[in-house]
Amino acid sequence: MLVVCPRSDGEECKIKALIDYKTLAHLIYPSVALSRPRRTSPSLAVKMPFKRYVEIGRVALVNYGKEYGRLVVIVDVIDQNRALVDAPDMVRGQMNFKRLSLTDIKIDIPRVPKKKTLIDAMEAADVKNKWEKSSWGRKLIVQKRRASLNDFDRFKVMLAKIKRGGAIRQELAKLKKENAA
Amino acid sequence: MGNFRFHQYQVVGRALPTATDEHPKIYRMKLWATNEVRAKSKFWYFLRKLKKVKKSNGQVLAINEIFERKPTKIKNYGIWLRYQSRTGYHNMYKEYRDTTLNGSVEQMYNEMASRHRVRCHCIQIIKTATIPSKLCKRESTKQFHDSKIKFPLVFKKVRPPTRKLKTTYKASRPNLFK
Numbered sequence: 001m002l003v004v005c006p007r008s009d010g011e012e013c014k015i016k017a018l019i020d021y022k023t024l025a026h027l028i029y030p031s032v033a034l035s036r037p038r039r040t041s042p043s044l045a046v047k048m049p050f051k052r053y054v055e056i057g058r059v060a061l062v063n064y065g066k067e068y069g070r071l072v073v074i075v076d077v078i079d080q081n082r083a084l085v086d087a088p089d090m091v092r093g094q095m096n097f098k099r100l101s102l103t104d105i106k107i108d109i110p111r112v113p114k115k116k117t118l119i120d121a122m123e124a125a126d127v128k129n130k131w132e133k134s135s136w137g138r139k140l141i142v143q144k145r146r147a148s149l150n151d152f153d154r155f156k157v158m159l160a161k162i163k164r165g166g167a168i169r170q171e172l173a174k175l176k177k178e179n180a181a
Numbered sequence: 182m183g184n185f186r187f188h189q190y191q192v193v194g195r196a197l198p199t200a201t202d203e204h205p206k207i208y209r210m211k212l213w214a215t216n217e218v219r220a221k222s223k224f225w226y227f228l229r230k231l232k233k234v235k236k237s238n239g240q241v242l243a244i245n246e247i248f249e250r251k252p253t254k255i256k257n258y259g260i261w262l263r264y265q266s267r268t269g270y271h272n273m274y275k276e277y278r279d280t281t282l283n284g285s286v287e288q289m290y291n292e293m294a295s296r297h298r299v300r301c302h303c304i305q306i307i308k309t310a311t312i313p314s315k316l317c318k319r320e321s322t323k324q325f326h327d328s329k330i331k332f333p334l335v336f337k338k339v340r341p342p343t344r345k346l347k348t349t350y351k352a353s354r355p356n357l358f359k
Contacts, residue, residue, distance in 0.1 A: 049358075050333035064342055077330050078255050079278045079322075092253040094280055097334055111328050112254075 052102040054083065059105040059127055062095070069140070071131060072100070073122070076112050084112065088119050105130055185283040187213045187290065189247040190220035196234040207242065208232070213286055213306055217244055249281040257322055258285040259312045264293060265303040272307070276319040282309060 052058070058074045067090070076084040078094055085100070086092040092115075107125040109118060122128075131137040149157065190212060196205040208228060214220035221244060225236040258277045263270060275292070277285035286306070293299040314326045339355040341347050 048333075050335075053331045053333050055329075055331040064340060068342055076255055077325055078280065079325055084253070084255055084280070098338060098340070101337075102334065 052104060054097065054102065055106065056111055057107045057109045057121075059103050059107065059131070060085070060100040061103060062099055063101045064099045067095075067099075071103075071127070073107060073109070073118065074100075075109065075118070086115075086118055088115070088122065103131070103136065104134070185281075185287055186215060187283060187286050188215065188220075189213055189283060189286075190217065191243075191245045191247055192220055192224040192241060193243040194224060194228065194239055194241040196232075196239045205234075211247065213283075217246075220244060249283065252281050255280055257312045257314060257317050258282060258309060259317075260285065260289050260309050261307040262289070262293075263305045263307055264297070264299045266297065266299065274318070276312065276317055276322045278322050278325055282311075285309075 054074060054077065056075060056077075060072055060074060062068055062070045062072060070087060070090070072085045072087045072090070072095070074083045075086045075092065078084055081098075082094050082096055083100070084092060085095040105125070105127055107121045107127060109121045113121065132141065191209060192212065193207060193209045195207040196202070198205055210224050210227060212220060212223050212227070214223050221241050224241065224244075225239070228239070229235055255278060258279060260275050260277065262273050262275070264273060275289055277288045279285040279288060286309070289306075290301050290304065293304055294301070314323075317323050317326070337357055339357070
């Protein structure tokens with residue numbers, strides 16, 4: 001029973017529906033149950049569509065509130081909505097998951113580590129460099145740079161854009177000429 | 182950590198010394214109130230029910246606020262309470278996972294209001310305690326006693342980073358996955 005989802009993440013929807021189908025197949029079609037040997041647990045042949053999990057050591061970005069834009073590490077989970085969160089230059093505190101955007105980076109730490117252990121683990125996993133090299137991190141750096149330009153810098157950017165556009169148009173004209181000839 | 186609505190106070194008081202009783206017994210109570218004035222009032226309310234003493238013939242000797250000793254450590258709190266419902270008084274035991282006792286008491290008041298429609302003035306806290314993980318009774322707190330806890334955030338709500346950037350209409354539909 002494939003559910004057609006009008007959402008942009010239709011793939012994930014279909015996968016979820018497929019999981020339901022596989023676990024319920026023996027109920028829907030008795031012949032399937034008889035022909036195939038019943039496994040004790042319906043092992044999901046399909047991978048979970050989630051890649052970023054809330055876990056101890058997950059690096060997250062704060063996307064709301066006073067600590068906006070800071071990279072923090074989840075050091076423990078308080079309950080369904082909150083996590084204990086820590087960063088090298090911040091007092092350990094609790095934060096709601098709604099304020100966190102999980103990243104792909106995960107470091108190896110024990111539950112609620114000492115500040116020194118946390119800093120060492122972050123150095124070992126090279127979180128800062130990985131973040132600044134990732135496309136998400138780079139975008140944020142560019143945004144920050146653009147926001148901090150003064151008028152003279154914006155003038156220089158305008159000139160650079162015109163120059164780049166001119167160079168592109170020249171090459172295009174050359175290619176058009178070659179094509180026409 | 183932030184501001185809590187309910188603060189924990191320690192109130193110490195006794196009856197006024199009289200001719201017959203030069204040194205009356207001193208009583209200490211730990212209670213929750215929004216401010217010190219309310220704490221003293223609550224103190225007399227409870228003491229009146231336990232001993233033959235009123236505010237008019239008693240004195241408060243000390244009132245101190247009690248702060249959390251380790252606000253960065255996650256603890257399981259058990260709260261015993263007595264509340265008044267529409268039909269009578271009941272006792273209850275509730276468990277919460279939080280970093281501070283004030284936070285968990287606030288959680289308790291909110292939960293009682295939402296689940297049982299009990300307002301804060303109808304609730305009396307009998308006892309609170311930090312419970313070690315082995316002795317927790319409720320499944321909803323026990324499910325977080327996992328050193329390798331791992332779960333995905335299933336529904337990502339798209340929120341503007343400040344309330345100033347909030348608009349009623351958006352140009353495109355939000356991506357709620359991941």
